[in-house]
Amino acid sequence: MSKKGNLFSFVGAAFALIATYITSAVPIPLYGIYQTADHIGYVELSLSSVVYFIGAVTALVVFGRLSNHLGRKPVAVISLLLAALSTLFFLNVHSAAPLLLGRLCQGLACGLASTALASWVVDCAFTVRAWIAPAILSCGPMTGLTIGGLGSGALTEYGPIPRQLPFYVVLAVLLVCLLFVLRSQETMAPKSGAMRSLKPNFALPPSAKKAFPLAACTFVCTWALGGFFQAFGPAMAREQLHSTSAVAAALVFASIMAPSSIGASLAGKMSSKRAQFAGMLSFTLFVGCILFTLSSGLLIPFLIASVLAGIAQGMVLTGSIQTMVSELTADERANVLSVIYATSYMGAAVPTLIAGQFSEHFSLLQVAGAYGVLALLGSVILIAAKLKQKSAGAITDN
Template identity: 65%
Template structure:
């Protein structure tokens, strides 16, 4: 295997494993509620602080890898993920959960810049569609594997509160070894301290496409945040299953299939993937709400899987409209902006949902996400309709 392929594999697998670590605690939320008295509000707050940690890393450390190199930041990311995993092995109440999620957020934010930029740096070593797929679906794939794997181990494995985290630590050590063998794509240079100043700028090549792309990021990641915080609760209270595996599959249903959508998106233009993906996602979210209201677990999971496929398509299409033709020193900054908008778009609705869950049912809270997706769908339609009119006017003018 060529050195660029080793570096690509190391960065991509480490990106997914960092998110795998973030998905591992989720099936245990039910146990934390019953055995340690962790409230809905505490679960929501832990998710919000996860997003806060990610946004903090993106804002303040998003460009550091342009100066210190991708490799040192990637290694630090794995160490942070390991520290967060150790926190979850000592949970006796809400505080270790919240601290662990904050550390996971910091690790995920760093992974979304240094590791993601390292993937883009070595993109010539792989098929063209693979990099946008990894950037858009790698995090969700990792979350899914972590959630489902943990759910199975919690239900059927030994020492359910600790054994899943032992597995995560082994995987993180493997990633650490692979990163050590990889070759950095950035030469160390001065300016790292200056780069700590937040700078969310877009090159001209990505500026016009960002508003509609950000809209799709917010709508899709917001729903992912809801499933992350309340998936086990929906499984137990709305879909009538207390199984940790069922809770994991409820969470994974919206996450796992995104890679399928990413692959399908690679066969059409980025704009087509963005439009069709967003329209389908909104329609299927309506189905998710219907089956949640009816308390029908199997149709709910099937519809969530289809929505996950649509989500992968729209995210891949939107990211492709932004990262195409970027220069090397522009990549980390653009990726920071992509993931910052995504995390903020997930954090704010999750915080609101946590507050609302104290007074309203989970179904009522979930309906708010349906309204958000509908508004986003309308904006995507209006944006592309106006763009088509502008292009038609320009063509008629020059003809």
């Protein structure tokens, strides 16, 4: 089968994927304002993250294979338009309703982007080095969240209209992305069966199915902590680290997201399974450091620990995704990616929902401790699997 796509299409799809996630992070530094000025509480803030994750999972499960039938470009355009629509809700947030509606649109946009745009990236991966496409898939969302969070924090803290300016800026970015996408080369010819594709399908090809259990374990453990930072990052900055600055809130959120690309590049220099294993153990260690610095109220050491955890997170996610996508055909990519991201989003949504309820009765530090236990459990599972594999290899050799 001849390869379709070109470098411009790869760059356009990658740029649009990241921009969609930039949009989803823009409201987060404003959560402190929503709390103090509009009296939106912890339950509503955690619910906004859950609604976002539900929107993403719905898009992944129901519409995840739609780009195989309509083409990558039309579905990518829809995802960008949904991201743009979300900003309109956030221009006038004074209660929970527009916050929830905006986050729902962002979730749907990110879910569609995670299949159509991510599949488009893989379609054009032959135009770049082998490790770059998996790095975009694993760290593109994190990179977008980082840029969105930090940019929004700076504009909120120093801009003339803090509650609106970040959303005007991101609307301009989305417009540029739309122009890129419209000029990019389609890699999937339209074909029949679009309506049938809406029926959820969790079947995986053999290579991806074999790698899925351990990969899913790492997706849940790492994305769960990301969900906690997304929902409670500003609260941690204010309550545990004693800073009311929107920039500090953005730094807390971004510290776990930004360094993932470094981890992705490190994963590119080793085998996917080694990156998965070493990344997960390192991630668990640095989550422990996060909890220690958070309990001590030390902002700078906390940010350093979060950066190191983010690097480890990028390593484990890139390794895990590579174990699942390296042997896929073009028709298999969208469905496998939808399973990957649906698992990741659910791994973030369920703990965030539970954390929102527990935050009414326990301190944020106590809630954060549960995420440390989850990371430790993930490492134990990977160690057990590695020991079992070695044991099976020894038996085979004998």
